[in-house]
Amino acid sequence: MASSPAGPIVARCAALGTPCPGTVWSGYSEPVTAETHAPGQPGASTPSIPLNPGRRDLGMRATMIFPDREIVERYYVPIIYTACRTCYSELAPDDIFERAVDGRIAPEKQRELIGRVIESGHGSTIEHVVFTFAITGVSRTLSHQLVRHRAGVAFDQQSQRYVSYKKGASTMLPGTIADADPALLERFEDQVEGALELYTELVEAGIPGEDARFVFPNATRTNLVMTANLRALIHMSGLRLCTMAQWEIRRLFQLVRHEVFTASPFLGSFLAPKCVALGYCDEAGNRDEHCPIRPHKDKVLGAWAEKTRANRPAGSNSTQ
Ligand SMILES: Cc1cc2nc3c(=O)[nH]c(=O)nc-3n(C[C@H](O)[C@H](O)[C@H](O)COP(=O)(O)OP(=O)(O)OC[C@H]3O[C@@H](n4cnc5c(N)ncnc54)[C@H](O)[C@@H]3O)c2cc1C
Numbered sequence: 001m002a003s004s005p006a007g008p009i010v011a012r013c014a015a016l017g018t019p020c021p022g023t024v025w026s027g028y029s030e031p032v033t034a035e036t037h038a039p040g041q042p043g044a045s046t047p048s049i050p051l052n053p054g055r056r057d058l059g060m061r062a063t064m065i066f067p068d069r070e071i072v073e074r075y076y077v078p079i080i081y082t083a084c085r086t087c088y089s090e091l092a093p094d095d096i097f098e099r100a101v102d103g104r105i106a107p108e109k110q111r112e113l114i115g116r117v118i119e120s121g122h123g124s125t126i127e128h129v130v131f132t133f134a135i136t137g138v139s140r141t142l143s144h145q146l147v148r149h150r151a152g153v154a155f156d157q158q159s160q161r162y163v164s165y166k167k168g169a170s171t172m173l174p175g176t177i178a179d180a181d182p183a184l185l186e187r188f189e190d191q192v193e194g195a196l197e198l199y200t201e202l203v204e205a206g207i208p209g210e211d212a213r214f215v216f217p218n219a220t221r222t223n224l225v226m227t228a229n230l231r232a233l234i235h236m237s238g239l240r241l242c243t244m245a246q247w248e249i250r251r252l253f254q255l256v257r258h259e260v261f262t263a264s265p266f267l268g269s270f271l272a273p274k275c276v277a278l279g280y281c282d283e284a285g286n287r288d289e290h291c292p293i294r295p296h297k298d299k300v301l302g303a304w305a306e307k308t309r310a311n312r313p314a315g316s317n318s319t320q
Pocket residue numbers: 148149150151235236239240244245246
């Protein structure tokens with residue numbers, strides 16, 4: 001880890017192609033999402049990494065409704081610092097917290113300790129702070145993936161039983177289908193609209209909404225409230241900002257990261273694809289290294305084995 005407290009942030013921002021603290025964050029840079037196959041190589045004609053979902057207005061939002069920037073700035077870093085410092089201090093936690101909040105412990109010193117503790121994997125220290133997001137306009141395809149996260153996160157989701165979609169539920173149109181052959185796009189739209197029309201007919205015929213909803217497609221939009229502690233948020237972002245994740249949930253976590261980053265560039269900088277913290281990619285599907293963020297672990301281990309071989313004294317037993 002770099003000795004400067006700003007070091008890890010700068011390193012993580014650079015890895016993501018994001019501006020460093022103090023500048024406006026604007027999402028991933030091209031190299032993280034663009035096609036990387038050389039012309040003429042297999043896969044060159046179609047992007048192997050989905051195009052940046054951030055380029056398209058998907059009509060989805062993630063707004064951090066708690067805490068606000070002031071609370072994050074004033075209390076979140078001191079709370080985490082108190083959790084970290086309590087382990088090694090004779091002072092009572094409330095005493096440490098007071099010193100951290102009133103600035104007797106310099107904010108840079110707090111951030112430096114927190115950075116070291118997070119990067120060492122001592123995760124309980126960052127379970128003491130939570131972030132609540134209003135998530136709107138995402139598809140059921142996304143929400144089904146999102147609610148698979150269990151540890152340190154709570155969800156509440158709009159009910160298809162208790163909400164009656166009088167004007168028809170709204171739906172998400174994937175970019176690939178929007179850009180597809182117009183005839184295919186038309187069939188998709190007919191299918192989705194047909195399902196929503198049938199829903200309305202069923203409800204009007206007296207079928208309860210909880211049964212009529214069986215015709216809803218995965219494209220149906222939904223709203224959720226998600227509260228996650230920082231540890232869970234870092235873990236989820238590690239998986240969902242990865243280019244192996246589905247485009248819509250990647251986009252959601254780009255928005256989530258943007259919200260946290262806006263409130264605290266320091267804390268937001270920890271939300272990154274898991275390869276950034278690991279230093280290598282552990283996704284089997286990236287053995288061809290089509291995603292350039294970090295080298296695949298096979299390559300890293302190969303280089304390590306090569307270096308070990310090269311450093312071995314001449315004539316030593318190769319099996320030792
Ligand atoms: C790219 C991608 C593709 C995926 N594809 C599929 C798929 O095809 N099919 C499918 O079913 N799912 C799929 N998933 C979902 C995935 O298997 C997980 O269910 C999901 O990502 C939740 O992550 P998590 O298990 O780390 O859970 P979280 O709840 O986020 O857990 C966080 C961590 O806490 C620990 N933990 C949580 N609960 C327990 C427990 N009960 N026991 C022990 N440790 C625990 C684990 O270390 C875990 O990693 C996919 C996920 C991704 C990111």
